[in-house]
Amino acid sequence: MPRKKTAEPPMTTAQQLAGIVKSARQTMRKDKGLSGELDRLPILTWVMFLKFLDDLEQRRETEAVLEGKTFRSAIEPPYRWRDWAAAEGGITGDELIAFINQERAILPDGREGPGLFAYLRNLQGAAGGDRRDVIATVFMGLQNRMLNGYLLRDVIDKIDGIHFNSSEEMHTLSRLYETMLREMRDAAGDSGEFYTPRPVVRFMVEVTDPRLGETILDPACGTGGFLVEAMRHLEPQCRTVEDRATLQNNSLYGGEAKPLPYLLVQMNLLLHGLEYPRIDPQNSLRFPLREIGDRDRVDLILTNPPFGGEEEKGILGNFPEDLRTAETALLFLQLIMRKLKRPGPGSDQGGRAAVVVPNGTLFADGIAARVKEDLLKHYNLHTIVRLPEGVFAPYTDIPANLLFFDRSGPTGDIWFHQIPPPEGRKKYTKTKPMEYTEFDACLAWWNRRAENAQAWKIRAADVLKYDQTGKLLSANLDIKNPNSLESLEHRPPEELIADMLEKERRVMGVMEEIGRRLAGVTP
Missing domain, CATH: 1.20.5 (Single alpha-helices involved in coiled-coils or other helix-helix interfaces)
Known part of the structure; x- marks a missing residue:
């Protein structure tokens, strides 16, 4: 007898969304104007961005009507998603490409006016700023690189199947979006400085413990990993409407000067529920350090600043003459130090920071030594967590370090904690990355410190070396674990x-x- 056909279980929301996005990406691969994932992801992102905004605004409009309030859409007809993308029998082919790309075009309602991107780039918010300013900045650095309007219509129709009104879909899509970000990271190669492994981000947020009411900054936020994790940490602390308003309006800040990461961080934060992300689209190093005042300072900085890059001479002029360097990581370290709040009422330690730095920052001399001297003399560098090789694979095998410091006073003791590689392995790899559980021992040690096989401490005074005239010779923080075999060998x-x-x-x-x-x- 023929076997009975077993009914397949219904697809979950996650499977449906993954299928929609996968199908859209397959469609984009057919367009000759797109050379790879780095071209496809921006298109998929801005399309989802506009769909998300329209769903969000329709939801807000319904709420306003029920409350008897007036609602004004950030995007006016006929530029809303529902007007040109979701409309049955909507524009397609060359007409669609012209509407999106051209400065002036025939609009979906038959009138002539600015093309879609031209309109979005010229949006202006009310005094104080709103979502229109975010939209304008997002599209300022974007171009639609799809050549085939029929394929683009196919992508748009697929994305229209995602409904951002469901909290379940929002949660599922945010996870799917993070997967896409990882894939972009894998395609980015040398551009991978934007991405910090999730376990490292989570650990840094956990031990710095952001509190509701504090201001939290990532001046080189990339796609927003630290800000998203900080938001997750803060959300359980919200118990009232006022708490929620504090989280939404006065907690999370970032800076990202590159157009594509700026688009991605906006989308990432919106997907995670931050309705008006406050991300500075310009270079965070553009302000002279001497002009940073108390109103510019924050409670907590979490960041992985880019390293290995070089800044233009105009940027270097913002730093003290004896601390000017082309090394971006050292410039950001100086900025972070100046941006931390001074000690005061309610905060004996002042602002605090957790910063990722490469090994070279620890042992470098010259200007790097002077920056570290400033750090040790005027800030409390209380902890350095040493990560093993391969945490940032496949981009580099250079070990990274996590610096934790605050403004409570000069450094006394510096504690080190070394995270060992997994048992039986020398380092992490792209296919076998670091897991959060590998921070368990460090988390257990953090608030009950004692020297052990992985933890040791030194005096800051023993780090700074001077000659007989008082001139700084070195400030070497590359201190090996005294309990390791490597230390014994030397x-x-x-x-x-x-x-x-x-x-x-x-x-x-x-x-x-x-x-x-x-x-x-x-x-």
Whole structure:
């Protein structure tokens, strides 16, 4: 007898959304104007961005009507998604491309006016800014690179199947979106400085413990990983309407100067529920350090600043003459130090920071040493977490470090905690990345500190080396774990022998004590 056909279970929301996005990406691969994922993702993102905004605004409009209030859409007809993208039998082909790309075009309602992108770039918010300013800035640096209007219509029709009115779909799409960001990271190669592994981000947020009412900044926010994680940390602290308003309006700030990451961070934060992301679209280093005042300072900075890059001479002029360097990471470190709040009422330690830096920052001399001298003398660098090789694979195998400091006063002791690679492996890889559980030992140690096989401390005074005239020679923070084999290999032979003899004496003392006890002899 023929077997009965087993009914397949209904597709979940996640499966449906993944299918929609996958199908849209397959359609884009047919367009000859797009060379790869780095071209496709911006298109998919701006299309989803406009669909999301329209769903959000329709929901807000319904709420306003029920409350008897007036609602004004950020995007006016016929530029709303519902007017040209969701309309049955909507424009397509060359007509669609012209409407999107051209400065002047025939609009879906038959009138002549600015093309879609031209209209969006010229939106202006009311005094104080609103979502229209966000939209204008997002589209200022964007271009539609699809050549085939029929294929683009196919993509638009597919994305129109996503409904942002469901909280379940919003949650599912935000996870799917993060997957897309990782794929873009994999395609980006050397541009991977925007992306910090999620376990590292989560750990940094966990130990700095953002509190509702604090201002949190990432001056090099990329696609917003730190801001999203900080928002997740703050949301459970919201218990009233006022708390929710504080989270939405006065908590999270970022800076991202590159157009594509700026678009991505806006979409990422919107998807996670931040209705008006406050992201500065210009270079965070553009302000002279001497002009940063108390009103510009924040409670917490979480960031992975780009390193290895170089800044233009105009930017260097914003820094003290003896601290000017082309190394972007050192410029950002100086900015972060100046942007932390001073100690005051309600905060004895002042602002605090968690910053990712490459190994070179720890041992570099010259200007780098002077920056570290400033850090140790005027800030409390209380902890350095040393990460193993491969955490940022496949972009670099150079080990990274996490610096934790605040403005409570000059540094006394510097604690180090080394995260070892997984058992049986020398480093992490792209296919076997770091997991959050590998921070468990460090998390357990964080508030109950003691020296152990992975943790040790040094005096800041022992780091700063001066000559007889008081000139700074070095500020080496690249301190190896004194309990590791690598450290033992570099110690002088006479020191190793003395250490071995001391341990031998301790062992013999313990054995003699055991022998006396077994013989019934009391000491």
